[in-house]
Amino acid sequence: MKCKVLLIMLWLMAVSLSYAQEANSSKFGKGLFNLKGEDNSWNMKVGLRMQLLGTSTWEEDGKSEANFLTRRARLKFDGFAFSPKLKYKVELGLSNRDQSGASEYTSNAPRYILDAQLRWNFYENFELWFGQGKLPGNRERVISSANLQQVDRSLLNRRFTIDRDFGVQLRHHFNLTDKFVVKEIFSIAQGEGRNVTTGNLGGHQYTGRVELLPFGNFAGKGDYKGADLQREPKPKLAIGVSYDHNNNAVKTRSNQGSYMETDNGFFETNINxxxxxxxxxxxxxxxxxxxxxxxADDAIAKNSDGSLTGDIVQVGNGLNLQTGYLLKKDWEISGRYTNIELDKSITGSNQESQYTLGLSKYIAGHNLKVQTDISHLEVNGGTNELLYRLQVDIHF
Known part of the structure; x- marks a missing residue:
């Protein structure tokens, strides 16, 4: 199956090249090559990236484990079609981790598609996005995994992110003053995550986000990139607030987690x-x-007779604080503190705190870098853990 998919993608590239006016290699990190129609009515940038990761884990009870894997391997396509105001983005995941999560609701097939979106700038500063992509949730999740400051995202993201879904997003921005920028996003999505083929089982998911940039835009879109690789000459600040309502949600973590199946269908509850x-x-x-x-309105899933199914909505709160300083020759030291506190009376989970110290060498910015970090996880009433990671990231 994987071989067939790769052959199809290679064939599409070959066809595109045969009909393209240009297929020039660009600067490293700006795509493998760029295609352009003879009449300038379309273009396409083709990119490839991968992350190679090694980890070692030691638990306080003496257990240890080492693991090596291709964490991410992805093909990316983006450009415009017909008009520069109509853009598109497609991202395909090729690693096992990228494709994980197959179930009867995704036709028991690998989930190759990460992003598949059209983005239409239909009027002034208004854009309409349609398709599958990241919802406007927490900042750390919207930051691409290629542009992270440390090896991977925090425990907060793992517990609470709303990640990708299929739907419509309306985006707008305006200036309050010459520098003060305000950005607004409203989204309506299916509410069950990416690549779902059997649905919609519950209701729909509604997300709103407002961002304030009092000192203007960051250089190089740095408000959604880890580390200050642009070395901002003046202070830059972005503040964001998102609120997500998943109506009649059927999964344990809003549109993420596992389905809450019952004896007569699915358990539904509103999750905010x-x-x-x-x-x-x-x-x-x-x-x-x-x-x-x-x-959640009701965080404990029940059968029709009131008996418990064993599924529980992951309700609670989390805090993540992360900082770093870029040294000479683009070495960076970073630190992170994360605290997760789920509702123990419902989930039975203990409070978790994680401390992470990271070191990164940016050889060609985020496009080629080596990152390593060490984390200590403290679990109240549970097993503490020490985690070491080393990762190489390359992005064409």
């Missing part, structure tokens, strides 16, 4: 998630903060 985040950068120093809070 709040995100508050900020990004600050100045002369190589960066600081990112995130807070999340999730509630």
């Amino acid at each position: 998630t709040l995100f508050i985040d900020a990004m600050f950068k100045y002369r190589g120093f960066s600081f990112m903060a995130e807070y999340s809070d999730r509630t």
Whole structure:
């Protein structure tokens, strides 16, 4: 199956090249090649990236484990069609981790498609996005995994993110003053995550987000990139608030997690998630903060007779604080503190705190870098853990 998919993609590339006016290699990190129609009515940038990861874990009870894997391997296509105001983005995941999560609701097939979106700038500063992509949730999740400050995202993201879904997003931005920028996003999505082929089982998911940039836009879209690689000459700050309502949700983590199946169908409950985040950068120093809070009308799934199914909505809150400083020759030291506190009376989970110290070498910015970090996880009433990671990231 995988071979067939790769052959189809290679064939599509060959056809595109045969009909394209240009297929020039660009600067490293700007795509493998760029295609352009003879009449300038379309273009396509083709990119490839991969992350190679090694990890070692030691638990306080003496257990240890080492693991090596291709964490991510992806093909990316983006450009415009017919008009520069109509853009598109397609991203395909090729690694086992990228494709994980197959179930009867995804036709028991690997989930190759990460993003598949059309983005139409239909009037002034208004854009309409349609298709599958990241919802406007927590900042750390919207930051591409290729542009992270540390090896991977935090425990907060793992517990509370709303990730990708299929739907419609309306985006707009305006200036309050010459520098003060305001951005607004409203989204309606299916509410069950990406690549779902059997649905919609519950209701729909509604997400709103507002961002304030009082000192203007970041250089190089740095409000959604880890580390201050642009070495902002003046302070830059972005503050964001998102609120997500998943009506009649059927999964344990809003549109993520497992389905809550019952004896006569699915358990449905309204799930609400709040995100508050900020990004600050100045002369190589960066600081990112995130807070999340999730509630549910009824967090314990039940059968028709009132008996418990065993599925529980992951309700609670989390805090993530992350900072870093870019040294000479693009070495960076970073630190992160994350605290997760689920509702123990419902989930039975213990409070978790994780401390992470990271070191990164940016050889060609985020396009070619080596990152390593060490984390200590403290679990109240549970097993503490030490985690070491080393990762190489290359992005064409």
